[in-house]
Amino acid sequence: MLQELPSRRILNFAGFAICSGLMGFALYAQHILLLDPCPLCVLQRVAVISLAILFLLAALHNPAGRGRIVYAVLLTLPALGGAGVAGWHARLQQLPADQVPSCGPGLGYMLETMPLAEALKKVFSGSGECAEIVWQFLGLSMPVWVLLWMLGLGSAAVWNNLRR
Secondary structure: OOOOOOOHHHHHHHHHHHHHHHHHHHHHHHHOOOOOOOHHHHHHHHHHHHHHHHHHHHHHHOOOOHHHHHHHHHHHHHHHHHHHHHHHHHHHHOOOHHHOOOOOOOHHHHHHHOOHHHHHHHHHHOOHHHHOOOOEEOOEEHHHHHHHHHHHHHHHHHHHHHOO
């Protein structure tokens, strides 16, 4: 006999819980392991938090019909955005040492002193602290793990919210 899958609501809550766990680890890494986040790390955190909020809203709302499609699309946006930033970050980490950009100011300083478009341009051009690998698990750096989680959670969100 086949077991029935958990409800859409439960799986959306699970997505929220996973995102919360990812943010919990990010805060642990920052405050306990003393690994300060670089500007690209901060943007990845924004994507994870956005995804968590949308998973929670989808779970609480538990839509039917077209609402499921709306949540599937909405959940895809931060997942793809986070995956894109994490992929760019992982790419910076693989650059040869002579191609790594010099270190720049922090994200907070850039947002306070520059127009948003200019600050984002500087963030995505990268800086030395973004290229440094300061933590690994199973041979993969933190941005690579974020990339994998964002792709997995985004795929799960689409599947869960579009299934009948």
